[in-house]
Amino acid sequence: MKKRALFIDRDGTLVIEPPIDYQLDSLEKLEFYPKVFRNLYFIKKNLDFEFVMVTNQDGLGTSSFPEETFWPAHNLMMKTLEGEGIQFEDILIDRSFPEDNAPTRKPRTGMLGKYMTEDYDLANSYVIGDRLTDVELANNLGAKAIFLNDEVAVPAELKEVCVLQTADWDVISEYLFAGERKAEVKRTTKETDIYVSINLDGKGDTDISTGLGFFDHMLDQIGKHSGTDITIKVNGDLEVDEHHTMEDTALALGEALYLALGNKRGIERYGYCLPMDDCLCSVALDFGGRPWLVWDAEFKREKIGDMPTEMFLHFFKSLSDAAKMNLNIKAEGANEHHKIEGIFKSLARALKMAKKRDIFNYELPSTKGVI
Template structure:
């Protein structure tokens, strides 16, 4: 309340901002309307120090064309809160894996020409999300830079990445089904290519297994973990992770 009255923002010494949400979303009536004034919610003093020393890593991107209207908001140092609606249920489910398992707050709102097909919605979402990642990383000082393999039932999925500034995609994953949910399997490669281009990162994806749903979900979860690993920041070694001095 003091921050609101002063016209500034506050650090809330709680695990999250649950109490600050509107009453309709389970928040406290006494704190209703204060969420916008909370810059950070944590009981971890290392996170407080990192925030004060190195600043926020948030970005918003609006991409509007004749084919799509996309809004993406990203907080690299969030708590995995997601609000995603692309018009494609399975695509929403996959994008949620990035936020949830990457520990990032992620909002994606898409109005696409689904009456034509799914192509533009998926491709343009990847471009907007990649640009958001690029902007949120900022100078990249102190980040780990590199990122993960994980099993999912019958599948083994590996996603390795490098935020080195040079986009590249290696894709080694085959799908036998034409679609999973409403999402054409041919668009998986296209999504990751567009994402790597816009985020200016190397991306190496490999997956093996029998169940197509598990395979692609494992890839998205591995991507999320790779991102979480790569964007981790060390304020005590706050320098560019590059012998060239530039990323």
């Protein structure tokens, strides 16, 4: 069986990169990256990756970075990691300066020849680092990149290779251990043509176009306030009315939620509620696998924006059915706009709570043993 590897950067990834000179050349500068110990140990214990350190150390061994200032901190770092059960199978250090354009310097692959063979499954290996050169290295290797930096944008040409961007080692472990939670659903009928994609572990980025402006605004609330990336594109028979567009969007979005949740291990399962100005809205949610809707909300207006208020209940019923979840929705207040927006925001917050996953307690949240 082919082997997999994690090619892990050192400074800025395992340890905090010293500011100003970027050289870890004294024990006083040694500071480990938050949460790195428990997560690397968890990965080493539960997964089959080889650990390979790949680091550029500019001018190591020259007068600008003498070896006697490098090794004490480096050796203490390695000894501390080993004491926590974290062993590296290989340590690769390039000593060149950037202007040398050495073939061994990241993002070039000169130090990694032994891994670019049939013995390794590079397509399912990862480069983890805090610089874009680490993402470029993954691209050059034919591996995937995990970018430990949430402040620098990944260029468009590297987005495909960069499967995760975060500043949190907990998120990296979750991704490697439990996988991504993404889904795409395409639903085409004689009445609607719908595309939905979601990423439950996203940042709340949305791209929504249903042909109904207020509906778009409400769906945007779900993504923004739940931290779920959502794309929804709908071409519906609005020349007839809004019914098919809203119902089929709910069915497609619900199905995408159901698929993205996967086996549901480690999730919180439940979530709930918020006030919005004059309104109090609560959405209690259970991803228990049994659809049910309780609806306690009345609207006096026929439409809010271009959305018929009679379709609100129907939307949430369809969403509940397709996602196989319980929804108990209540809203009270005078302002109709605030009331329905509060419901959508409450749903988003309930979703954010219920989808939360803990890989360190990776159990099915049910006494039945099935969900």
